Amino acid sequence: MIFLKDNRLQSRQLCTMWTHYPELLRRPVPRYTSYPTAADFTDQVGAEDQALALQRVEPGTPLSLYVHIPFCEEICWYCGCNTARSNRPSRLAAYLDALHEEIALVAGLLGGHGRVRRIAFGGGSPNAIQPLDFVRLVGDMMVAFHAEDPLISLEIDPRHVSDDWIRVIRATKVRYASMGVQTFDPHVQEAIGRVQPRAQIERLTRSLRDAGIISLNFDLMYGLPRQNRAVLMETLEQAAALQPDRIALFGYAHVPSVIPRQRRIDASSLPDEAERFAMAALGHDFLVAQGYQPIGFDHFARPADPLAVAAREGRLHRNFQGFTDDESQYLIGFGASAISQFPELYAQNAKNAGHYRQAIAAGRLPTERGVARDPASRTCGKLINDILCQGIGEMPDHLTPSQSEMLEEFVQRGLITTGGGQVRLRPNAAPYVRTIAAIFDPRLAHKIGNFSAPV
Ligand code: SF4
Incomplete structure (x- = not known):
């Protein structure tokens, strides 16, 4: 209440x-x-x-x-x-x-x-x-x-x-x-x-x-x-x-x-x-x-x-x-x-409007950076998308001890259920969705990005 x-x-x-x-x-x-x-x-x-x-x-x-x-x-x-x-x-x-x-x-x-x-x-x-x-x-x-x-x-x-x-x-x-x-x-x-x-x-x-x-x-x-x-x-x-x-x-x-x-x-x-x-x-x-x-x-x-x-x-x-x-x-x-x-790539144009215009003036695409989407990252991306959008995702074949421990914290509090090879979010998990999705993000453990508080 x-x-x-x-x-x-x-x-x-x-x-x-x-x-x-x-x-x-x-x-x-x-x-x-x-x-x-x-x-x-x-x-x-x-x-x-x-x-x-x-x-x-x-x-x-x-x-x-x-x-x-x-x-x-x-x-x-x-x-x-x-x-x-x-x-x-x-x-x-x-x-x-x-x-x-x-x-x-x-x-x-x-x-x-x-x-x-x-x-x-x-x-x-x-x-x-x-x-x-x-x-x-x-x-x-x-x-x-x-x-x-x-x-x-x-x-x-x-x-x-x-x-x-x-x-x-x-x-x-x-x-x-x-x-x-x-x-x-x-x-x-x-x-x-x-x-x-x-x-x-x-x-x-x-x-x-x-x-x-x-x-x-x-x-x-x-x-x-x-x-x-x-x-x-x-x-x-x-x-x-x-x-x-x-x-x-x-x-x-x-x-x-x-x-x-x-x-x-x-x-x-x-x-x-x-x-x-x-x-x-x-x-x-x-x-x-x-x-x-x-x-x-x-x-x-x-x-x-x-x-x-x-x-x-x-x-x-x-x-x-x-x-x-x-x-x-x-x-x-x-x-x-x-x-x-x-499907195979994310590509971002130059952020600076001046640099963007210079590339175009030179007859080039203004692409400045990006990342290839290999099969592993596409599988992971699908799982994260499914959790955020559908509230359900296919559990990966292998979880690290740290991932299992983090998931258990949500299970214990009644926010998710796991079983049958799936992770399912309960309706009360909405404020924790990004945090739950992040458990399956192998890149996050090594990253300090400008991310925001989940709520
Ligand atoms: S929030 Fe304000 S400054 Fe930002 S894009 Fe919208 S209108 Fe522009």
């Missing part, structure tokens, strides 16, 4: 199945948007490897494309994304030129092979570019890759969406949109350097629905400065009232030594680990009570949303964009820091 300190909320106490075992959450673990993770990428993988992978794509192979726009009109203090201010039009124009050239390069290497099913725009904030530039990008990709009616999705900074952007979203048939909301509380907004009145979110929600968006996601955060369960509850209620199809509830990771812009956040006003856990549990319970289906460990979707349907049908996957119903084995990333995924 969660007990809220705020009396106004006592009547809304919610039952949770989650029990806090701090000893199981001490170890920072990857988010596993890939396996091997980006912490394993090296410069042993380069442009030639990616070119070969593109040339090996067979005719008709389903392809997903991702375009990274590393610019935002305003930079939020908590943000860990690869992004910079969009206040220099010449820099934006040079970046867009490079994107168009990269599209042509990749299309040439594919030689007409592959069928583009999805195009996702993320960042940064794709709406930091001009609406017409977005139309040109979509048009260029449709022509270069002979795409027919792909599912287009777009990340949006709600503070800067003009009427022209809404018109362009309708005209280009964007169908999925994801909006950074984070919190509705004005004091918390101030503390994270992201002020956006509720009325702005309400208006944009209506406009996006009118423009044809069929799946609308709100990103929310817990563990923010000046936030406690009562404050989070207000945000959850206001978010649910706007009826987004999906809600992602992320825990804020405060690592100013790695993300210098976070130094502007007052660490003394951050909630402690116990409060963070209670907030995550509150979010889970509230959203489930509102009719949302939990997806993986931090997503929630209305039962009719394609993500929820995919989860029920065992078709949920995890890729660089998080939990997804996208089943393609091929994801081609465009732009600075974008990651491409092939």
Whole structure:
């Protein structure tokens, strides 16, 4: 049972199945948007490897494309994304030129092979570019890759969406949109350097629905400065009232030594680990009570949303964009820091936008690093994906004594069961899913990455 300190909320106490075992959450673990993770990428993988992978794509192979726009009109203090201010039009124009050239390069290497099913725009904030530039990008990709009616999705900074952007979203048939909301509380907004009145979110929600968006996601955060369960509850209620199809509830990771812009956040006003856990549990319970289906460990979707349907049908996957119903084995990333995924390879473009542009100007793919996916890592990646997405996985043939010991800790607490060659997560294991998956990650024992607390 969660007990809220705020009396106004006592009547809304919610039952949770989650029990806090701090000893199981001490170890920072990857988010596993890939396996091997980006912490394993090296410069042993380069442009030639990616070119070969593109040339090996067979005719008709389903392809997903991702375009990274590393610019935002305003930079939020908590943000860990690869992004910079969009206040220099010449820099934006040079970046867009490079994107168009990269599209042509990749299309040439594919030689007409592959069928583009999805195009996702993320960042940064794709709406930091001009609406017409977005139309040109979509048009260029449709022509270069002979795409027919792909599912287009777009990340949006709600503070800067003009009427022209809404018109362009309708005209280009964007169908999925994801909006950074984070919190509705004005004091918390101030503390994270992201002020956006509720009325702005309400208006944009209506406009996006009118423009044809069929799946609308709100990103929310817990563990923010000046936030406690009562404050989070207000945000959850206001978010649910706007009826987004999906809600992602992320825990804020405060690592100013790695993300210098976070130094502007007052660490003394951050909630402690116990409060963070209670907030995550509150979010889970509230959203489930509102009719949302939990997806993986931090997503929630209305039962009719394609993500929820995919989860029920065992078709949920995890890729660089998080939990997804996208089943393609091929994801081609465009732009600075974008990651491409092939069955045999992960390859990441240069993170620095200047280096990215230089490579393109030299007529080269801007691949900077990556990792080969050998059969052992693919088997391990499947197990980790199955645990995160399906809550069940095939036990490896051999476990080290340390792995067996770690698993036993979860068995003893009733969080998992093992038997019949399988590991099965119980419903109360949600906050521990990444930690359980990490037990099967042989690379993690030798790695000190910039991983985050599991909750
Ligand atoms: S708008 Fe989004 S991507 Fe841009 S700085 Fe804020 S959180 Fe980061």
